[in-house]
Structure formats: structure tokens, C-alpha cells
Amino acid sequence: MSPLESVDERLQQAMKLVLLATVPGMLMLFWLYGWGVLINLILAAATALAVEATVLQLRKQPVKPTLSDGSALVSATLLALALPPYCPWWLTVSAAAFGLFFGKHLYGGVGKNPFNPAMLGFALVLVMFPQQMTHWPASHGMDLFGGLQQVFGFSFGQAPDAWAQATALDSLRINKSLTMEELFAGNPAFGRFGGRGVEWVNLAFLAGGAFLLQRRVFSWHAPVGMLASLFVISLLCWNGTGSDSHGSPLFHLLTGASMLGAFFIVTEPISGAKSPTARLLFGAGVGLLTYLIRTWGGYPDGVAFAVLLMNLCVPALERFAASRQEQVAP
Structure with missing residues (x-):
């Protein structure tokens, strides 16, 4: 086996494990929101594979080996899981x-992208x-x-009424008068500690991330950096349960795309x-920026922009890490 074939095989195996690790979170999203999650996955996967095949053909490169490495499917899956169901x-x-x-x-x-493809696509549609x-x-x-009616505009009868609602992060961001107790008691988007149902989604992605850590698909540095940073900054800025509260550390860890971001986004190796x-600093920066965007920015969840x-900043982080290593070297 040539070195190139060995690298391709390792990449393919890693992508399969990442896809497998998304299953718990995927199932929880399906339980929470229904068929829109599956529709998103099919649309995103078909589009990503079609774009990849078209570009490879235009470049006169072999299509099958690149498609089979699974990287396009992983990017499509992560994007689909981050998008609102029934968009x-x-x-x-x-x-x-x-x-x-x-x-x-x-x-x-593959192997040359400076930006996370899934988050780049997500950020585009979020802005536009x-x-x-x-x-x-x-x-x-x-x-x-x-x-299907909501996604494609088909007419299967009367459209469902009041099918959409503000998320817990969005409700907290625009809240001006209600205390945290009142929000958790009266707002249907709030559950016990975070977003209703989203708490379990985040725990499911945490379980998938733990599986990937156990299989050594990535190291602990970036996920721990992000979650620790998000916890610390939300703890320092936590101003109680009044109407001006920004939410507890547990709320921020179990709401939005926190665990998806920590274990499936910031760990993207390229x-x-x-x-x-540098990985630890990268994750810490994502956690800090996520909180700042959630709290004072114009968007309820800032994981995509933070990433x-x-x-x-990756080149600067790598230079800083290298300089620190040179300083401590004997």
C-alpha cells in the first residue's frame, strides 16, 4: 500500500466514525423536530455530492476516490444538523x-481549505x-x-398553524422584562436547564463526541478549550436570574449548537x-466568541461566526505555539 493510499484509507475511516458519532444527536433532533431533519440531510448530502462530482469532472480528476472519502458527506451532514428543520x-x-x-x-x-465548509455555508444563509x-x-x-409542504411549498392540504417559535437563545437575547424563572416557567422554548429538548440533543452530541475521543479521531484540546472557555465566560458574566440575565453556564452549554460545535466543528482537522x-487556544477562542455573539451580537447563536x-487566527496561533515550545525547550 502506498503512503497516499494509506492516508486516504485513514481519512475514509475517520469520516465513517464521525458520521457514526452524529447518529445519537441526529436521532434526538428527529425525535424533537420530526421529518424536517431527514429532509435537510437528504438535500444537503445530494447537493454536496453533486457539487463535488461536478467540480472534479471539470478539473479532470477522478471522481469516485474523492467522493468515497466521505469528507463531502460529513460537511453536508454537519450543515444539515445545524440548519433549522423545515427551512x-x-x-x-x-x-x-x-x-x-x-x-x-x-x-x-480536501486538505487545503482554510475555512470550515459547513460553517461557511451556514454563515452565508444566516446573513442573507x-x-x-x-x-x-x-x-x-x-x-x-x-x-414536505413546508420545505417545498407543496399543497397537501392546509398548512400547519403556528409551527415555528423563537429558540431559547433568541428569546433570552430579546428579553427585556421577564426573569429567568418566568422564562423557564412560561416560555415553551425553555426546558429544565436550557432549550426544551435541545438539552437532550446537546447531551447526545456530547455522547458522540466522547465516542470519537475514545477512538482517538481527534485530541481533547479543542473541545475542552471551547467548553471550558464558554463555561468560564458565562460564569463570570452571569448576573443572576433577573430580567437582565445572560443565562447560566449550564444554560449555555446545553443550548444551541454548543456540543455540536465543540466535538464536530472545532475538531475539523484541516x-x-x-x-x-494551538488547538486549545483555538477552542478557547471559539467558546469566548460564541458567548460574546450570543449575548451582545445580532445573532442568537454564534458558533458558526466564531469558528x-x-x-x-490559526496561522497566528500556530506561530505562538511554536514560539512557546522553543522557549521551554532545553
Whole structure:
């Protein structure tokens, strides 16, 4: 086996494990939101594979080996899991196509992308279509026919009423008068510690991340850096349970895309940092920026923007880590 074939085989095996690790979170999202999650996955995967195959053909490169490595499917899966279920079909297709082309193939393909493709596609549609990106469904609220009608605009009868609601992060960001106790007691988006149902989704992604850590798919540095940073900054800025509260550390860890980001986004090996120290700093920066965007920014969840901003900082982080290593070397 040549060294190149060995690298390709290791990449393919890692991608299979990542896809397997997303299953618990995927199932919890399906339980919480229904068929929209599956529709997103199919649309994103089909678009990503089609874009990848088209670009490879235009470049006169072999299509099958690259498609079989699983990297495009992983990017599509992570993007689909981050998008709101039942968003319009063209939004999912646009995000997947933009992420794969401008986040991956514009720089030469797998192994060369400076930005996370899934988060690049997500950020594009979040900026361009903020209204559609804030329509998250109420839990357990739509069957398959209703979901197809919502996504594609088909007419299977009367559309479901009041199917969307503000998320817990969005409700907290715009809250001006209610205490945290009142929000948790009266707002249907709030559960016991975080977003209703989203708490279990985050715990499911945590379980998948623990599986990947056990299989040594990635090191602990970036996930621990992100979660520790998010915990510390939310603890320092936690101002109680009044109407001006920014939420407890547990709320921020179990709401939004915290665990998906920590174990499946910041661990992306190409656009992320390489050395252990740089990975730790990279994750810490993502956690800090996520909290700042959630609390004082214009978007309820800042994981995507935090990751892309820290992607820009990777060369500086690597230089800093290298200099620190030289200083401590005997």
C-alpha cells in the first residue's frame, strides 16, 4: 500500500466514525423536530455530492476516490444538523453548494481549505436569509406531509398553524422584562436547564463526541478549550436570574449548537489548528466568541461566526505555539 493510499484509507475511516458519532444527536433532533431533519440531510448530502462530482469532472480528476472519502458527506451532514428543520429547500441547497465550492474546492479540494465548509455555508444563509434561519419549529409539531409542504411549498392540504417559535437563545437575547424563572416557567422554548429538548440533543452530541475521543479521531484540546472557555465566560458574566440575565453556564452549554460545535466543528482537522497548544487556544477562542455573539451580537447563536473568525487566527496561533515550545525547550 502506498503512503497516499494509506492516508486516504485513514481519512475514509475517520469520516465513517464521525458520521457514526452524529447518529445519537441526529436521532434526538428527529425525535424533537420530526421529518424536517431527514429532509435537510437528504438535500444537503445530494447537493454536496453533486457539487463535488461536478467540480472534479471539470478539473479532470477522478471522481469516485474523492467522493468515497466521505469528507463531502460529513460537511453536508454537519450543515444539515445545524440548519433549522423545515427551512426552504433552496436555502439548504444554497448553503451546501456554497460551502462545498467556496469553502473547499476553491482552495484545491480536501486538505487545503482554510475555512470550515459547513460553517461557511451556514454563515452565508444566516446573513442573507435571517428570517428563514430564525424559523425553528415547535417540538413534535409536523408530520411528513406537512414537512414536505413546508420545505417545498407543496399543497397537501392546509398548512400547519403556528409551527415555528423563537429558540431559547433568541428569546433570552430579546428579553427585556421577564426573569429567568418566568422564562423557564412560561416560555415553551425553555426546558429544565436550557432549550426544551435541545438539552437532550446537546447531551447526545456530547455522547458522540466522547465516542470519537475514545477512538482517538481527534485530541481533547479543542473541545475542552471551547467548553471550558464558554463555561468560564458565562460564569463570570452571569448576573443572576433577573430580567437582565445572560443565562447560566449550564444554560449555555446545553443550548444551541454548543456540543455540536465543540466535538464536530472545532475538531475539523484541516481548517483548525494542528499543534496541541494551538488547538486549545483555538477552542478557547471559539467558546469566548460564541458567548460574546450570543449575548451582545445580532445573532442568537454564534458558533458558526466564531469558528470562521478563529479559522483566520490559526496561522497566528500556530506561530505562538511554536514560539512557546522553543522557549521551554532545553
